Every structure is written in C-alpha cells, then in structure tokens.
Amino acid sequence: MTIDPILEINHLTYARGERVIFEDISLKVTRGQIIGVMGPSGTGKTTLLRLIAGLLRPQTGSVKVNGAEVTQMSSRELYIMRKDMSMLFQSGALFTGLNVYDNVAFPLREHTRLPENIIRDIVLMKLQAVGLRGAAYLQPRELSGGMNRRVALARSIALDPAIILYDEPFTGQDPMTMGVLINLIKLLNHALGMTSIIVSHDVQETASIADYIYLLSGGHIVGEGTPDELFNSTVPQVKQFMQGLPDGPVPFHYPAGDYQQALLAENV
C-alpha cells in the first residue's frame, strides 16, 4: 500500500524575467515528515516555499497539496487551502500594529466564528507551547528577534495546520534560541501530527531534526537523502555544502583575470 504524499512537486520550473531560478525540480513529502530543503544562499529556496504556498505561479510543472493542484487554484480555493497550511517567514512578519495576543488571535478571528473567550484559551495555549504566554500583551517591537519568531510560530499553529513551511528559521539566532526553535519544531511536528518543510542553509541544525533532505543548487536538486546519507555522500556539490568546504563546485573566487597580470599592470 502506498501512502499518498501530502506534497508532491513535479518538473517545476520557475523564472523571474529572464533569470531561471530553478528548472525541473521534483520532490515528494509524506505526511508527518520533517523535510529539509537546503542549499547555498540565493538558490531560490524561499521562492520554492512561495510556489508551494501559491503565492507565486510557476512557468511549468505541478505542485500538488493533498492531491489538489495549487498552480491552478482560484483565490477562493487558495483561501481554503491556506487554512491548512502555514508559513513562518524569515522576519517573523508579526503585524506591527497589534500586540502579541492579537497577532496570534488574528487567524482565529479571521477564519473562525469562535467567541472571544474560546479564542482566548486557544491563544494562551499556543503561546504556552512556545513558552511566551507571559509576553501576551507586549508589542512586537518590544520582543527580541528570537521571541518574535516564536510568537510568529504560535500564530502559524493557531489553526492547527497540516503543513507548516519554515523560511530560514535558524538564520541569525544565538545558540540558545536556535536550540529552543529546533526543539519546538520537532515537538510540534510530532505532537500535532504536522508535516514540516524547513528551508535553511544551517546544515547542522536542519540535519539534526530532518527526516529527509533535498539539496538545491544552481537551480537543480543536486542531492537528496537522509541526513546521514548526505553527510557520507561523495558527490562533490553535496560534500562541499554539507561539510562547509570553502572551495569546490561552488568556487571561492569570483571569475577574474590572471592574478599576476593584474598585479603587474601599469595602468589601473
């Protein structure tokens, strides 16, 4: 018996103007997994998340969430799909005019007709899950970066989505906050039966919780497998990325002319 993948991407190609961001990408995600999508900066990992969420439309290819084709959806259908899918943005993206409580309550007030006292219970529970119940009435600007992200996480799980997309959750965090986030992502995934897709270039952190990883570079998937498989891989691109080698298929030197000639040149 085959388990239907919750997310399936086939032959996806996306270009912005004349720049091809990626070509012919295919991947599968099963329910309950934590998937890592990693690669060097600028390879379009965030763009991939936006394509999955339907925020962008690809040139060719298909993105199927729970069997439904995202690329063909009307805004009504996207609205319904997004009740079950959350995205945690790189900057947290809390609404600056609202306090923490109102931010987390936002999706509940939008999508449900629950009375305020039930919403209150849910908001406090979600904040408790991320450890910030005490900060419920602070303004976003009074929070540190890590706390910001945790509140955004609480907001993302407010409606108990089936899929949650993380855009560079570990970037720029101190080790303790990173530890907290890693724990939370893993805990929430298992406790709430969610599927998580993490886009990141933090190798160690992602590898520590991901069940399966796709490596994206130069617009193609250059490697995939479990974290162990990738660490032991001998494919040069995979090896360079996973072990953080400064030089390899992605070169250290930006293309330039001959060094000796440049130094000896009379004119600048």
Added chain:
Amino acid sequence: MLNRRMIEVTVGFLMLLGIVSFVVLAFQVSGLRTVYSSEKGYQVTAYFDNIGGLKTKARVTVAGVSVGKVMSIQLDPKTYQAKVVLFLDSDLVVPDDSAASILTAGLLGDNYISLEPGAEETSLKNGDIIQETHSAMILERLIGQFLFNKDK
C-alpha cells in the same frame, strides 16, 4: 499610545472643524444666502432695451443696499427686449412705480440693478412688472454720442 477612544475623539474633532470651515466658507466668504429658497421672497419682472453685461445672480440694490438677485435673463421674442426676472427679499417694500436701472459697480466692475423708489402708495408684489427701466450705459454709444455732439 493610541487607544480607540482617542482616535475617535480626534477624528470627530477633525470632522467638526471641517464642517465649521465649510459653513464659514459658504456663508461668510461666498455670501450664500437663504434668499435662494423660494419661500422667502417674491419675483418681479423688468424689461430692458439693453442689459449690457448684466448676469444672473447679479445684485439688486436699493440705495446701494443689497435686497435681492437677478433670477433669470431672457430675450422677449416679440418686443426684442431683455426680460429680466428679479428675486427680491420678502421684507422689501417698494412703491410699484419704482424704477430699475442697470449700473456698474466702480470703474471696471460688474453690472447690477438699482431700484429707485417711486411715490405710489401701493407696493410691488409677486408677479408685478416694473414700468420704468433704464438700460445699461454702453461705452461705445457714449463715445459715439460725444463725437456726434462735438461735431454739431
């Protein structure tokens, strides 16, 4: 910090200022008057040979005091005279042999109508026709007359 109440109070204040400004502009600045409402005045008609530059809404005065406005100007097809309908304040009482003249305000000003009270005891009523009218002074005619007289 902004709270609901302060926002609503200040927005209300802004709207109030706006309304007050509008009222000031309408009445104090443009002299909009309730003379426009038809209950509060009466109409009389006057025929002129030449109205010069008289326009509708021009003032009607008695002794220089504004007492009404010109409501409409039309050409009478039978007599080829200008039929001017005046709208006068309801509390204006003038004898019904009063004369209407078209004068100019200042040197380069607009034309207006001046009523000179006559001597009758009965007064003008709604729908009356003013018998004695003096047309506007046309500059070209004046010059022509002057030249003509000079030649004589």
Added chain:
Amino acid sequence: MNAIQSLGRATLNWLETFGYSTLFLFASMFGRPRFKNVWTLLSTQFYSVGVLSLVIILCSGFFVGMVLGLQGYTTLTKFGASQAIGQLVALSLVRELGPVVGALLFAGRAGSALTAEIALMKTTEQLDSLRMLGVDPLRRVIAPRLWAGFIILPILVLIFNAVAIFGGYLVAVEWLNVDAGAFWGNMQASVDFSDDIVNGIIKSIVFGLLVTWIAVFQGYTAVPTAEGIGFATTRTVVYSSLVILGADFVLTAVMFGGV
C-alpha cells in the same frame, strides 16, 4: 535608432505600470468587502492621515493667508483698489491655493507616511503573511487608506481655506486698516458658491484621490529593502507634486477657463 527604441520601451513600461496601478486601484476599492470591522480600520486611517496632518495644515493655512493679505495689499494699493483685498485673498485661496497647496502638503506629510508604512509592511513580509492567513492585503490594508485619503483631503482643504482667509482678514483689517465691511462685502459679492467653492472642493477631491493612489501604489510596488522604502517615499512626493500641478491646470482650464 537606440534613442527611439528606449523611448518606445519606456513608454510601454509606463503604460504597463499605469494599467497595473489602475487595476490595483479598482481591486482595492471595489472588490467584495469581506472584512468585519470597517469602521475601526477606516477611523484609524482617518486619524493617521487626517488628524496628524492637522497641525501642518493649520499653520500653513494661517501663514499663506497672511502673506496673501500682505502681498495683495501692497500691489492693490498701487491701483487704489485696496478694497478688493477680500476678494483677492478669498478667490486665490478657494480656487487655487487651498486645493493645490493643501494637496502638496498632504502629499509631503501623509502621502510619504503612507508609502513608507506600506513599503515597510512589504519588506517585513507582513503583506505576504496576510495572504498566507487568507486575508487580501488590498482590501485590508490598501482600501481603508485609499478611502481615507480621498475623504480627508477635501476636509483638510476646507479647513486650510477657512484658516487662511482668517489670516488674510487679520492682516488686511486689523493690521493694514482695510475696512472690514468692504473686506467681507466685496468678497461675498465676488465669490460664488457653486462656481468657486464647489469647484475648489471638486479639485481637492480629485487631488485627494490622485495623491493617495500614488502613495499607496508606490508603497505596494516598492523594492522590499531598506533603500527601496526610501526611494518609494521620494517617488511618492515627486510624482504627487507633478500630478497635482498638472491636474490643477486641466481642472482650472475646464472649470474657470470658460469664464
């Protein structure tokens, strides 16, 4: 040949942007309203766009009126026509200065603030967040601001005119000893309600729509970086100013040119 090509390309780009911005305008203002707290959103915008602009409008109005009174008087006395100062001040303000200066000030203060706010929301991914949470940012964020600007500018211009005329009155009558009766009397005789005041209001409604449209559009299409926000804000002020002056010419020709 290259110059013509780039001109052609620039024109096509401009048309495309203009078309996009028109669709943007209609989608924001006339889509199905689905949000619940219309009044809360709208009144918050009235506050940030209107109330916060009040101080600059009052101060500027006052000074403009006073300067008009002063300058007008100096010139009119040369023709022995100082009695006409009332109508000079009132007509200049009501027909032209009120709507135009008011709109320029509005573009500088409220327009740039709107652009910066929206561009910042775009840069910090709040607009995308809204989409992910199933809310259309055009209806939730942009529309209230459009309606607020459209309604508030005429009100601000009315206030500007009233304050300015008062300033003119202070200078002419209290300071320069023009007769108060002549001041108001001549003014009332020359300012026509429907030709001057109403036309002035129509101008300010048109300007309000144009300035706010430009402001929110620049914010919405800003490059989502820190410097992108700065560029967008500058563009708002520059484009708004040009559009105001251009539209003013067209409107004046239509409204007053026939006179």
